[in-house]
Each structure stands twice: as structure tokens, then as C-alpha cells.
Amino acid sequence: DIVMTQSPDSLAVSLGERATINCKSSQTLLYDSNNKNYLAWYQQRPGQPPKLLISWASTRESGVPDRFSGSGSGTDFTLTISGLQAEDVAVYFCQQYYNTPYNFGQGTKLEI
Amino acid sequence: EVQLVQSGAEVKKPGESLKISCQVSVPTFTSTWLGWVRQRPGHGLEWMGIIYPDDSNTIYSPSFQGQVTISVDKSLFTAYLQWTSLRASDSATYYCATLGPHAGGPLYFYYMDVWAKGTTVTVSS
Numbered sequence: 001d002i003v004m005t006q007s008p009d010s011l012a013v014s015l016g017e018r019a020t021i022n023c024k025s026s027q028t029l030l031y032d033s034n035n036k037n038y039l040a041w042y043q044q045r046p047g048q049p050p051k052l053l054i055s056w057a058s059t060r061e062s063g064v065p066d067r068f069s070g071s072g073s074g075t076d077f078t079l080t081i082s083g084l085q086a087e088d089v090a091v092y093f094c095q096q097y098y099n100t101p102y103n104f105g106q107g108t109k110l111e112i
Numbered sequence: 113e114v115q116l117v118q119s120g121a122e123v124k125k126p127g128e129s130l131k132i133s134c135q136v137s138v139p140t141f142t143s144t145w146l147g148w149v150r151q152r153p154g155h156g157l158e159w160m161g162i163i164y165p166d167d168s169n170t171i172y173s174p175s176f177q178g179q180v181t182i183s184v185d186k187s188l189f190t191a192y193l194q195w196t197s198l199r200a201s202d203s204a205t206y207y208c209a210t211l212g213p214h215a216g217g218p219l220y221f222y223y224m225d226v227w228a229k230g231t232t233v234t235v236s237s
Contacts, residue, residue, distance in 0.1 A: 001174070038222065040222075040223035040224075042157075042224075044157075048229075049207050049209075049227040049228065049229055049230055050149075050157065050207070050224070050227055051227070052212075052223055052224065052225045052226075052227075055212065055222070055223045055225075061225070093156065093157055095157075095159075095223065095224075097221075097222040097223055100162075100171050100173070101159050101161075101172075101173035101174065101175070102159045103159055104156055104157040104158070104159065105156070106156045107156045107157070
């Protein structure tokens, strides 16, 4: 199984500042034939189900604010939230969908 | 608009059986993979398995293989997750979700793009 490891486990960022969350996979998520990274990011606000933010490592879902951006390739990925807002308080998870089981990272708790 | 509606919270005793449901309103139901995710209190997300409604092809995580059964009823547009003998460690919130891309067919199943609100299962003597 592919193991996903996020860092840090938690972080506190001031309103308006930038938050950076890292995700590392135990093997490459880059599929050579299409040059796509099989990685997604989710946001889970307190008491709510997860919400898909980004797929293919950097493609934002419709309706997701552009302050959310994903980057990285291969085994190392980053979710960046620029201009943090109060509504961004949540736990963020990365997930690989390169091989089943499509494991998630352990989550990163973002606080203000 | 795609919507997933799960059955209500359950309180069970160890050893009891349980089947929870997820009704899906998506135009491409039979050709869109559906999946289940477990979240235990204070823990992260665990990918349990997925099913393709058209032919009920199912892929389980090794961690859940043999522990649960995922099924689907095409006529009711509903997916199910069931246990034959619950344990206290099964206490969790269970989410169902569709896998993108919708109508991707049997070969394409990737990220979980639309989620239901979850079903909380409590197993206690």
C-alpha cells in the first residue's frame, strides 16, 4: 500500500497570512503515460464531511477560492492557502488515487 | 445536482449485524463508482472500498476485506455497507461518496468528489 504522510500535524496561522501543508507519498504518484499526479486535497470543517478542493495535484474544483493552490510532483506535494480567512479553519487531508487502496494522509489541523 | 443521502445514526451492541445505506441522485448512477470511508472519533479518514453499480464490481482495502460487505441496488439507486458482527472498534462515522469522473465507466475511478453527510455508528454494550 502507498503510505501518505502529512506535515505538520497542526499549525496556527494569522488571518491574512499564508498556510503551507505538505504531503509525501511512499512511492511516486506521477503516471508517466499521461504526466498526471494522482493526488487530491480535501478540507474537512468541524462537524462536516470532507470536501474535495483539488484533484490531479493542482486542479481546483469548481467554486473553490483561488487562494487555495496545489503544487508538487512525484512524491512531494504542497497545499498552499494564501490570505487565510476564518472560514479556512479545518483539517486538511491529502489522498493518493494511484493505486488502491486510495489511502489518505493523517490530516493537518489548521487553526487561526 | 448530485446528492447523496445516508441513513440515520445507529446504536448497536457488539455482535449485532447492521446495514447502512446511501441513496444517490446522479444521472449516471450505474457508471459512476461509489465508495465508503471510515472516520473514527479524533482520527483521520480510512478508505474502505468502492463499488461499480453497473456490475457490482467491488474493490476493498485489505484492511476492511472480510470485515464489511459493500453492495448496491441499482433499482433503488442505493449503495450499502454492512456488518455481520459488530465490534466496539467499528464505532465511527461512515461516509459514502461518488468517485470522479462521473460516468467514467468501469476503468476510471479516482478522487471522491461528492460526499454525503455521514452515518454515525455507535457499538456499545
